[in-house]
Amino acid sequence: MAGNPGTSPDDRARADQAREAAVEAALGKLDLDAKTRLLAGQDTWSLPALPEIGLKSLVMSDGPIGVRGVRWTADDPSVALPSPTALAATWDPELARRAGTLLAQEARRKGVHVLLAPTVNLHRSPLGGRHFEAYSEDPYLTGVIGAGYVNGVQAGGVGTTVKHFVANDAETDRFTVNNVISERALRELYLAPFETIVENAHPWGIMTAYNTVNGTTMTEHRHLVNDILRGEWGFDGYNVSDWTAARSTVGAIEGGLDVAMPGPRTVYGAPLAQAVREGRVEEATVDEAVRNVLRLAARVGALESAEPVVTELPAPVDGSALAREIARRAFVLVKNDRGALPLRPGTVALIGAAARDARVLGGGSATVFPAHVVSPLDGLTAALPEGTLRYAVGADPATELAVAGKGFTLRAICRDSDGNVIGTASAPNGQIQWMGTDLPEGVTHDRLHSVELTGTFTPRDTGPHTFGIKGAGRFTLTVAGTTYYDEVQHPAEGGDRFEAFFGTPVPRAQAELTAGEQVEVSLTLVVDLPEDMPYKVVAFALCHQEPQRDADELIAEAVEAARAADTAVVVVATTERVESEGFDRKDLALPGRQDDLVRAVAAANPNTVVVVNSGSPVELPWRADVAAVLLSWFPGQEGGAALADVLTGAQEPGGRLPTTWGPLSDAPVTQVVPDHGELHYTEDLFIGYRAWEKAGRTPSYPFGHGLGYTEWTYESVEVDGTTAKVRVRNSGERPGREVVQVYLAPTEPDADRPARRLAGFAGVEAGPGETAEAVVRLPRRAFEVWDEATAAWSFVKGSYEIQVGRSITDRRITATINV
Structure with missing residues (x-):
């Protein structure tokens, strides 16, 4: 639980009482209009200050792998950690806590009080578009990693907002879908991570989701929010809507929603004050919401009359070093035949567009802008002896345009209706995302008529370059003095309301350019914001695609490089059009010709290592043909350096699968x-490894699987009550870390219960020949089921087998207990 180190429980209790007194005193000074104003965003990312009670403006920011701050721009860089799937793959709550400590440091640097993270929805289906942004298919692993993260952030004096409460497990029709879920599945699966985090980390905030659950939209779900979250679990933090999710003034406030974001136009503020005056809402209900917001302010130090929870900040954290450590600890080596890794001395052919232009994070609101990115090519170039590395593109996963990046130098020019310049701003990544009042100095929405992205582009390849536009509105696109497009680009029919952020770029021009020869480029948008928009957003992007060489020719070049090398390392990847917010995946195939590339390279060089750069499962139809497969997830800004550490053997890959990998057909x-607007969770309790086992299907790689560079022998397990002590021996030739996994299986089969479930785990380290003991305490909840007849948890007595091993399928030793 967050707090100053060294303080006693009694001291913390007294401090809590003092903060509560300050909250009550502040609340008593507010009139109805001030109260309701506090519950509505004043802009995209903040709540209003109330100087009359010494309340500062509370500032929120997206996460979860970094802290973007209130500006969506590469001008304000952030440390970019590996994806949440990567963090969960470390199976290390302490490492998650350290990640949280760093993010609190980043938040304070950017003036942020509350981080809108972590995401603890489950990997119900591998097709979920934001799969990479959530931790695991298992509720226990998700809860434990999430609790570590929350404890780390809040120990740094910054609030967390655990999201998305609840069952926001897919993106299709996310604003309107009614997810129909049994009470038992809700309790045992989807609510479980939230409950674990509330119990073990005491989060200061929670975010209710867009979707509906069993007929009630989550921002109005009194049963799940007031009865369970606050009532049963004792959550005392603030509850904020997902952005634009709140739909009803009375329904939201009575459903337990404290804050409606973003502002300034929300269902709270003046509409809420009016509802109170008309007798449709009790003022005491408003007071309770205000109390929760003031408590948050007191905890983070934004209420002058209250001492914040944290007065002694943690020691500074080296962001780059931690990002590199998490990445290498997260890499999962799922196959390693003939000792292909670590790399043997000799020459290496590095192949793949993603090896040069790394994808280090997922798309959507999880996006941050790191100051630098270490690609696999950068990392291996630095790590390997000079002259031993050769690079070939091989195949490009990007089949669509991407936001203008390398080679572009751009700025934004804002003009009024008379064509006068009223402001300028840099635009280092070719994308404008100005939300609310986040406009260039001197610019207001009332005066802003057009925004021009203008500057230069220096191609790195000769040939036909494609330019395009992401966004909707009247655009003019000019390249090298030629205007290629001067029309209205309409939004996609039925598209996500945030399409300007997450939508598909549309190609609008093709220009023959010469490598190294700089040309002028310009994209102008005539700004026409609808009056009924809940908040003002100016968002569009200049997009680009390099000349597309013949795919067979590129693969042939890669094969030649592989044939001449001792080892071929192929980096395959997904793209932002495969894994991002706002849409779900259609399949699990790698985009482009990457599968063909791997097959061709493996045929030319039997010592082929494939690095899979994706945030969530993809199909690996060639996995039997290659020597080694290493999953790197979205590895963050230091991913290439971490990859070099692992490939060369300087560090071992430490990850274990937090989710099952297998073909979509299985x-x-x-x-x-x-x-018809409803998504029925007909699988009930059986998702992830539970479902694979029930169906009798064998995945490509099972939950919990992961190899290191040493071997482990499981020697014994002793059970004392519900504590398992497991002795393992490092039977290999180098030091290593093992994740000892404990699964609980009822000895009497029950069709309504999974055959086994993860009940605990522990990481141990040992040198060659050394032994280590893992102590795993099995929680009471592992022996309980939700009884829908009594609407209560039921402890299931009987005989259980404790199964200990390296994955859900690689169980080495067992013991039986009776409870």
């Missing part, structure tokens, strides 16, 4: 598209 749960 995946037991694949339905993410609603039918």
